[in-house]
Amino acid sequence: MNKKKIGTLKDIEKSNQFSRWIDGHDILIFKFNNSIQGISNICPHFGGPIGYHEIKFKDGEPVFTCLWHNLQYFVKTGECVTHKNLCLRKYKVEVEKDEIFVYIN
Amino acid sequence: MTKSYLTSVSSAQSKFPKKLLLWNYWDHEHIVGTHFKHYKKVNILYENDKCCYSERWSKIPYLPFYIKITDLLVLADENQFEVFHSIFFNLIKGKQVFTFTELEKNNCKVTRQDFLQIPKIFKFLQPLFDKIMKKWFIKVWEEDMPMRERRLKVWKLGFQDYKGINYINNPKAKREDNSDRPYELKLPIPKITQIRKNSTEKTFVRLFNNSKHIGYGLPDL
Numbered sequence: 326m327n328k329k330k331i332g333t334l335k336d337i338e339k340s341n342q343f344s345r346w347i348d349g350h351d352i353l354i355f356k357f358n359n360s361i362q363g364i365s366n367i368c369p370h371f372g373g374p375i376g377y378h379e380i381k382f383k384d385g386e387p388v389f390t391c392l393w394h395n396l397q398y399f400v401k402t403g404e405c406v407t408h409k410n411l412c413l414r415k416y417k418v419e420v421e422k423d424e425i426f427v428y429i430n
Numbered sequence: 431m432t433k434s435y436l437t438s439v440s441s442a443q444s445k446f447p448k449k450l451l452l453w454n455y456w457d458h459e460h461i462v463g464t465h466f467k468h469y470k471k472v473n474i475l476y477e478n479d480k481c482c483y484s485e486r487w488s489k490i491p492y493l494p495f496y497i498k499i500t501d502l503l504v505l506a507d508e509n510q511f512e513v514f515h516s517i518f519f520n521l522i523k524g525k526q527v528f529t530f531t532e533l534e535k536n537n538c539k540v541t542r543q544d545f546l547q548i549p550k551i552f553k554f555l556q557p558l559f560d561k562i563m564k565k566w567f568i569k570v571w572e573e574d575m576p577m578r579e580r581r582l583k584v585w586k587l588g589f590q591d592y593k594g595i596n597y598i599n600n601p602k603a604k605r606e607d608n609s610d611r612p613y614e615l616k617l618p619i620p621k622i623t624q625i626r627k628n629s630t631e632k633t634f635v636r637l638f639n640n641s642k643h644i645g646y647g648l649p650d651l
Contacts, residue, residue: 326601336648344647349587349605350598351647366647369594370622371457372584373577379642393463393577394622395637408622414598430601 326417326428334423337361344376350429352416355380357387357400363416363427364389364403370396370411389413434550436559440567441541446578448509448530448538449615453581454574455511455528456503457619458484462636464577465570470496474632479617480505492562505617523547542567576646585613591620 329347331354336343342355344366353366353376366376373393380387380400387400397406403413417428444451454460458477461469471487482503487496500516509531515524524546531539544563548555588608589595597603623634 330651332648332651340642340644342644344644346647346650349595365594365598367584367589367594367598369592369599371591372581372589372594373463374580374646376644377646379644381638381641390637390641391463393460394634395463396622397637411592411594414601430597 326430328419328426328428330424331363331427332425334420334425337425340379342376342379344374347427348429350416350427352427352429353389354418354425354427355400361418361420361425363418364398364400365414365416367413368393368396368398368411369405369413370394370408375413432550433547434553436544436546436548436553436556438544438560438563439541440544440564441539442567442571443533443537443539444578445537446582447536447613448532449613450578450582450585451530451538451540452508452511452617453613453615453619454578456482456505456617458482459621459623459634460577461486462634465573466636466641467573468570470636472634474621474623474634477618477621482618490562490566580646582613586611 331345331347331352332343337354337356342353344351344353351366353364355362366374368375368391370391371393373391375389375391375398377392378390381390382388383397383406388397388406389400390397396408398404398413399406403415405411419426458472458474461472468489469486473485474482475485476483484501486499486501488499489496497517502514503511505511510527510529513526524544527543529541533539546559584595586609587595588606597605621632623632
């Protein structure tokens, strides 16, 4: 795994999340429960962005919603709400000073 | 009463392969996602590899409410499809013809011809109709553009529908070069409504009315 800079804390300030392509990975960096996390921004259905909309709640659980076809994914696990065989990869994230790094292959 | 037609022609050139553009137009469910400002529901009544019969709840420019439009899409050949519209219990009938012209490798021009059947006395509405349809075409085209760009990008990274990208799913997997992978299309496109319900229910409804939009992402570092 390679450690790569994906952005800064300033990038996340505005909306509590941002996404960016880095070395063939589209990664959604988001702040939730005071921790900064990373998850794949590529919906395995048709490839749409799951970070276009802000986090919403389904039955009390936070979810991301793909812009293209409204498929929803649990923030905590990356698992699709309706299609259990679809799952988003979670990325290891580190914050150093004001810079955000991710580990990618 | 003598019938006549209002007509309009719109066209635009794209840097995408024809099959990707066709995928975009024949992915009927994306209208309540990508075009959520204009559609709130789509009900696919029947579809095969040549046609699709559906109901769409649409907001047309300048009208402040949704109207139900019954659509029949027919793929005439690989370069053209026609859409027959029916509104208000067949009181209003329209037709659109989409023509795809491949200019060079992976570049394609789309031309849309619009026809709206009207009593001849309403022929004076022609300039307004032309203005509305051209505005509609540009609006939808601009909303679809990031979707097409992204679809082509993930395709060239090896994306497979309902699976994703192998090296992302499996960090130990070796990356393959898919940059010259020709775009493939097989109609009808599998629907998530069919899979979710595992039944004949095919209505696809927009999940929410309001949302804060973050956009398609920040530029590369």
